[in-house]
Amino acid sequence: METFEILEKLIRFINIPDKNIAAPFKSMIIYVFSLMAIMFVASCGGSDNHVNDSDRLLDPESSFFNNDLQVRSPVDSGFIDNKPIMRSDAGVSTRQDRMTVLNANLDILVPQVSVAMSQIALHTTSFGGIVVSSHLTGEEANQVGWMSLRIPVEYSSASMTEIRDLAVRVTRESTFAQDVTEEYMDLDSRLRILEQTEEQYLRLLDRAETVEDILKVRSAATDVTVQIEQAKGRMEYLESTSANSLIIVDIRPATNLKSLVEPGWSPSETARSAIRGLSRLGQNLISLSIHIVIFSPVWVPITIFIWFAVRWKKHKRHRTTR
Template sequence: MISTDEGATMYKKIVYGVITSILALVVVGCAPRAAPTEAPPPEIREMPVEVVEAEKPASAPSGYGAADYADIERLIIRTASLDLVVPDTEAALDEINDLVDELGGYVVESNVYQYQEGMQAHVTLRVPAESLDVALERIRGLATEVRHESISGQDVTEEYVDLQSRLRHLEATEARLLEFLEEAEDTEAALEVYDRLQEIQAEVEQVKGRMQYLEQSAALATISLDITPDELAQPIQVGGWHPEGTLRKAFESLIRVLQFLVDAAIVIVVLVIPVLGVIAAPIIGLFFLVRALIRRRARRVK
């Protein structure tokens, strides 16, 4: 007969062995695959409009054949950037907001800068990916000039498929751990299974969050707009320089200053000095009279 302690020890060894096997399967299933060789960046020609095609994945992910990979719906994150010159910035912003509402998108960011010559704006939009071409065509129609345009796409299909595979492995491991947690009779073994189950569940949530982010990013395209009014887009114009005019104005100013000085001298000589003399004569006479009286009184005292 096998004692109770020996039975518990044997059960614990079996549970440890099963957990070790599951962890080994998780490591193998979730091991990162070799990253595809990145294609060199597309050459951009010197043109007002630059269109960058979405990069093609170098190879199908591990575990998927080329035919299987071709059947997968591709996830492309599309972005566009335009630099526009418009007649009226405020009117253009109103039109863009109406367009975004019509297409079922939203404004991510809007910055408006007010200058003396007009209003400049930078706007970031999100619109459904299938409506990107329509949105760009409508936005171009608002501009008198499109100074720059760039359209690009990022293919995230391979990453998404890789996340799907990883999620399946994690969910399978989670199910096995839940079974062992229900069957566990030893407290220590149950705690170890529970701790590992918590880690697996956290990884599942991370993978699901990343997949949801990729899905939403591919479903909505991003458009960045720089909007400038015609007044600010015009080149700076410097008027002609006429030094003879400046010289003439300087001589005119000099003559006016000399005239002022001569007029001031005439006023001083003809008006100010005589008036001061008339005012000063009685004062000077009174001064000498007072001084004479003081001296006479001083002599009498002696």
């Protein structure tokens, strides 16, 4: 405001008719003050623009902050992969559905153990399962079988029904389901963290300059890689076991009665066996007689000495009593 007052006084001074002031001097004054006025106005405009630019830089809502200095999150920048939750082979989401491991045991009695085992193996194959192991022991009439089956969990009930239909009687049946959802989700979270850690180590490895730094970072990255493989292996095992139920079947014959006449018996064979026994007895007696005769020089003198000693002792006792 003071500047404008000075200009106003200057204009009044110029308009005053004064003969003592020369015209050239007035013209110079007008020129100088006009130039000062122009510079003043220009400086005021530049200051305003400078203030506006400063305000724009300091304004959080300005494009400078929104575009040039925008901070990006690790996920947006691609530093951390935003991976989805893994799903099992059976198509079960580990966040929404439960992941269970189903085991079942069946003890059955069947007319023929070997035939029942063959039929169970066929049913297992038809359901898309496998026979993990099987054992068959004993004679034909007293056979005992044992089978371990892996069957897709969606067919486990149908498979157990088929096994029951083969049995004369089911002596024992039990099922056990283990919930492994929490363990699987923990492994999934741990796996994602380990993968992020591995990625960071690999980036550090690219920036390492000395051999010592490279060896340290590589050793740490190797440890993380081993943990990643262990977590993946455990997750694959849980996915496989939850997708396929384990059924163990113990198979025994329904009856265990022996025939009244054992197979292979015949009277002629029994007679020949008795004759062979009598012959062995005669051979043993003859062998004993031969041994007695051969060892007679040893036992005959001893026997005579004992006989005389006993007789002398009896004779002496008889004389004493008289």
